[in-house]
Amino acid sequence: MRAPIQKTRTMAQTVRISLDAMGGDRGAEVVVPGAALALERRPDISFSIYGNSDIVAPLLQAHPRLREASTLHHCEVSVAMDAKPSQALRQGRWKSSMWRSIEAVKTGHADVAVSAGNTGALMAMSKFCLRTMANIERPAIAAIWPTMRGESIVLDVGATIGADAQQLIDFALLGGAMARILFSIERPTVGLLNIGVEEVKGLEEVRTAGRLLREANLRSLTYAGFVEGDDLGKGVVDVVVTEGFAGNIALKTAEGTARQIGSYLRSAMNRTWRAKLGYLLAKDAFDRLREKMDPRKVNGGVFLGLNGIVIKSHGGTDAEGFAAAVELAYDMARNDLMNKISQDLKSYHRGRFEPRDGSEGDK
Amino acid sequence: MRAPIQKTRTMAQTVRISLDAMGGDRGAEVVVPGAALALERRPDISFSIYGNSDIVAPLLQAHPRLREASTLHHCEVSVAMDAKPSQALRQGRWKSSMWRSIEAVKTGHADVAVSAGNTGALMAMSKFCLRTMANIERPAIAAIWPTMRGESIVLDVGATIGADAQQLIDFALLGGAMARILFSIERPTVGLLNIGVEEVKGLEEVRTAGRLLREANLRSLTYAGFVEGDDLGKGVVDVVVTEGFAGNIALKTAEGTARQIGSYLRSAMNRTWRAKLGYLLAKDAFDRLREKMDPRKVNGGVFLGLNGIVIKSHGGTDAEGFAAAVELAYDMARNDLMNKISQDLKSYHRGRFEPRDGSEGDK
Numbered sequence: 001m002r003a004p005i006q007k008t009r010t011m012a013q014t015v016r017i018s019l020d021a022m023g024g025d026r027g028a029e030v031v032v033p034g035a036a037l038a039l040e041r042r043p044d045i046s047f048s049i050y051g052n053s054d055i056v057a058p059l060l061q062a063h064p065r066l067r068e069a070s071t072l073h074h075c076e077v078s079v080a081m082d083a084k085p086s087q088a089l090r091q092g093r094w095k096s097s098m099w100r101s102i103e104a105v106k107t108g109h110a111d112v113a114v115s116a117g118n119t120g121a122l123m124a125m126s127k128f129c130l131r132t133m134a135n136i137e138r139p140a141i142a143a144i145w146p147t148m149r150g151e152s153i154v155l156d157v158g159a160t161i162g163a164d165a166q167q168l169i170d171f172a173l174l175g176g177a178m179a180r181i182l183f184s185i186e187r188p189t190v191g192l193l194n195i196g197v198e199e200v201k202g203l204e205e206v207r208t209a210g211r212l213l214r215e216a217n218l219r220s221l222t223y224a225g226f227v228e229g230d231d232l233g234k235g236v237v238d239v240v241v242t243e244g245f246a247g248n249i250a251l252k253t254a255e256g257t258a259r260q261i262g263s264y265l266r267s268a269m270n271r272t273w274r275a276k277l278g279y280l281l282a283k284d285a286f287d288r289l290r291e292k293m294d295p296r297k298v299n300g301g302v303f304l305g306l307n308g309i310v311i312k313s314h315g316g317t318d319a320e321g322f323a324a325a326v327e328l329a330y331d332m333a334r335n336d337l338m339n340k341i342s343q344d345l346k347s348y349h350r351g352r353f354e355p356r357d358g359s360e361g362d363k
Numbered sequence: 364m365r366a367p368i369q370k371t372r373t374m375a376q377t378v379r380i381s382l383d384a385m386g387g388d389r390g391a392e393v394v395v396p397g398a399a400l401a402l403e404r405r406p407d408i409s410f411s412i413y414g415n416s417d418i419v420a421p422l423l424q425a426h427p428r429l430r431e432a433s434t435l436h437h438c439e440v441s442v443a444m445d446a447k448p449s450q451a452l453r454q455g456r457w458k459s460s461m462w463r464s465i466e467a468v469k470t471g472h473a474d475v476a477v478s479a480g481n482t483g484a485l486m487a488m489s490k491f492c493l494r495t496m497a498n499i500e501r502p503a504i505a506a507i508w509p510t511m512r513g514e515s516i517v518l519d520v521g522a523t524i525g526a527d528a529q530q531l532i533d534f535a536l537l538g539g540a541m542a543r544i545l546f547s548i549e550r551p552t553v554g555l556l557n558i559g560v561e562e563v564k565g566l567e568e569v570r571t572a573g574r575l576l577r578e579a580n581l582r583s584l585t586y587a588g589f590v591e592g593d594d595l596g597k598g599v600v601d602v603v604v605t606e607g608f609a610g611n612i613a614l615k616t617a618e619g620t621a622r623q624i625g626s627y628l629r630s631a632m633n634r635t636w637r638a639k640l641g642y643l644l645a646k647d648a649f650d651r652l653r654e655k656m657d658p659r660k661v662n663g664g665v666f667l668g669l670n671g672i673v674i675k676s677h678g679g680t681d682a683e684g685f686a687a688a689v690e691l692a693y694d695m696a697r698n699d700l701m702n703k704i705s706q707d708l709k710s711y712h713r714g715r716f717e718p719r720d721g722s723e724g725d726k
Contacts (some may be wrong), residue, residue, distance in 0.1 A: 011464065066520070075459075075484070097518050112464060119559075133530065146625055147623070148626055148627075158558050158559075161558070161566060167617065167625040193612060194609070195524070195607070195608055195611040195612060195615075196482075196483075196615075203524060226609075228380075228612075228615050229612040229613065229614065229615025229617075229618070229619060229621030230616065230617035230618050231619065232616055232619055232620075232624070233616075233619035233622065233623035234619065236624070242612075244558070245558055245609055246608055246609045246612045248558040248591075248592065249556060249558060249561075249591075249592040249605075249609045249612065249613050250590025250592070250612050250613065250616045251592065251617045251619050252558075252559075252591050252593040253592035253596075253613045254592075254598065254616050254617070254619075254620045255592070256592060256593030256595055256617075257594035257595075257596050257616075257617045257620040257621055257624075258620055258624060259593070260510070260511055260596035261620075261621060261656065262595070262625050263511055264511075264652055264655050264656070265628075265652055268645075268648040268649070268651050268652045268655075269645060269648050271549050271651070272648065274644050274645065274647065274648075275644070275645040275647065275648035277641075277642075277644050277645075278641040278642065278643070278644030278645025278646075279641065279645055281637050281638070281640050281641030281644065282631075282632060282637065282638040282640075282641025282645065283638065283641075284635065284638065285631040285632050285634060285638035286631070286635070286636065288631050289627055289628055289631045292627055293624065293627070293630075297374065315470055316602070334405065337447055338449055341661075
């Protein structure tokens with residue numbers, strides 16, 4: 001195990017973010033202006049930008065402040081958006097912009113990496129380069145989920161399929177640490193995603209995880225029991241834990257449903273002159289709704305459970321969306337996510353051998 | 364194995380529907396007027412109504428046509444909405460309104476049963492009473508999913524957790540037969556729900572099911588490959604097949620997201636006078652949208668894979684929603700769903716021993 005990267009970071013004046021400039025559907029064209037936008041709002045960032053300098057350097061010309069805050073590292077290779085993870089590893093290990101942006105976190109040259117590259121490749125490289133933390137078997141991807149009450153964290157949304165009880169508990173600890181930062185709360189509530197139908201087979205892992213979480217009686221989180229799919233949008237808990245198959249399907253189903261309703265709404269508002277006029281009058285309200293549902297605002301999946309933080313930006317996002325991912329990366333690094341996770345893991349594993357007094361127990 | 368119930372049914376002039384009058388949050392108060400509504404639109408139904416006659420008989424007074432088309436069977440016991448399946452079986456077997464409405468299908472006195480009772484109890488009783496069909500290991504609950512193109516069938520949405528490749532193929536055959544009726548098409552398209560992240564563990568069953576469906580080259584359906592969560596709302600296929608845990612979470616997540624956006628929209632339209640005025644002008648459009656998203660219109664989960672059809676109505680629905688479930692039951696029975704399933708299963712299992720000419724293959 002290597003020394004925690006946070007030690008290095010807290011010495012530095014700035015949060016050091018490494019960027020894969022070639023990731024995403026439009027690559028550096030989005031990454032560079034996105035980073036520039038984030039820098040306007042978070043001026044204490046220094047960037048290590050990895051990419052083809054023939055492409056990136058000219059784009060940096062338009063953003064003098066960003067250019068000043070950045071070091072550009074030329075990389076010949078970039079990982080294609082449709083590359084399979086194994087292919088990406090074969091062709092892009094050691095030398096691609098994606099790999100090198102992750103490696104900068106490993107070597108302690110960056111506090112956090114951001115890429116809009118393809119998820120499978122980014123996860124494969126992150127696992128290979130950073131390895132999972134001690135006591136963590138599998139990484140998870142944490143998504144920020146807009147809810148009626150604000151936001152929740154949902155994990156895993158697709159890093160791995162299936163999870164046993166211990167892995168679900170790991171996800172609870174990882175997501176809990178992230179929630180403490182993202183929502184500035186000391187003891188976030190955590191729920192396990194489950195289905196309402198009773199006495200069906202296969203729930204053993206979820207049930208066991210629930211029992212163990214209750215018994216563990218953690219200082220770092222409040223276990224709030226099971227939640228169902230329709231609780232996600234209600235925001236009944238700060239963190240929702242599930243295995244990656246169901247989590248990914250839930251995430252994409254919610255995105256698809258939002259688009260579907262958006263499309264219904266547009267066609268309804270276009271059908272008659274009265275509706276069109278009404279739409280114009282209520283345009284501010286519609287704009288507000290659109291902003292509330294704007295996927296760019298919550299852009300950024302956080303890879304958790306590895307020896308370093310990697311943020312995955314949506315591949316199809318624009319500069320505003322990429323900036324949101326960079327700002328998320330900033331917040332996680334500035335608030336020592338890695339240290340918080342280590343502490344929470346330590347306290348959980350200590351607790352397994354020295355049971356704590358149950359008197360301040362979770363419900 | 365007993366003789367197919369369709370034989371009996373086609374002799375009859377009417378579609379014979381058995382109703383659990385005591386199921387649902389409001390029981391007979393919704394079931395009776397709901398059945399009356401359905402009868403107005405499908406006059407060739409005869410009902411066997413199971414419930415407490417002290418409650419049901421007075422309600423029937425208000426609906427003379429329904430009363431004429433119905434036989435009321437008094438049941439002392441009704442299954443509580445919060446009863447666990449085992450409890451419901453223990454207390455309600457042989458004698459509850461729920462059990463007896465299912466039993467009417469088993470004994471051939473009804474073509475299909477409808478209940479708004481609790482899902483777990485209804486499935487447990489249906490399995491116990493009707494048993495799974497030959498060659499089918501597990502039943503599935505099929506939901507009708509509103510899409511941008513119309514509707515799709517999604518199964519399993521919660522009958523059982525997990526499914527191996529053969530069970531996923533069974534679900535494809537069951538859902539395919541239902542789609543042939545519901546959408547009046549000869550050869551529905553069927554997709555397997557999957558996640559986009561490549562080379563992750565645990566997809567073996569889904570991959571194997573896909574390969575086998577492709578190779579089986581069925582006359583009764585076109586296998587269209589994998590679909591993801593965001594394809595559900597697009598309606599890219601007629602039938603989406605998945606195991607019950609992910610399916611249930613997808614269904615509830617979509618419902619929750621729709622409610623969430625509805626709540627955003629309402630609060631946005633209430634914020635300013637301009638928005639309120641706009642809302643009034645565009646009210647027809649909003650009403651159309653609301654109608655489009657009205658869960659009552661697609662009310663009814665179909666239990667498939669048992670020796671008889673049971674329709675689960677939403678417990679919280681009103682008379683209009685219960686009528687939709689009854690009409691769905693009518694359509695399934697009128698169009699011989701059980702026979703269609705039997706034929707499709709036979710042709711699939713025959714095909715496994717006598718491989719067909721691959722020349723007219725699926726893509």
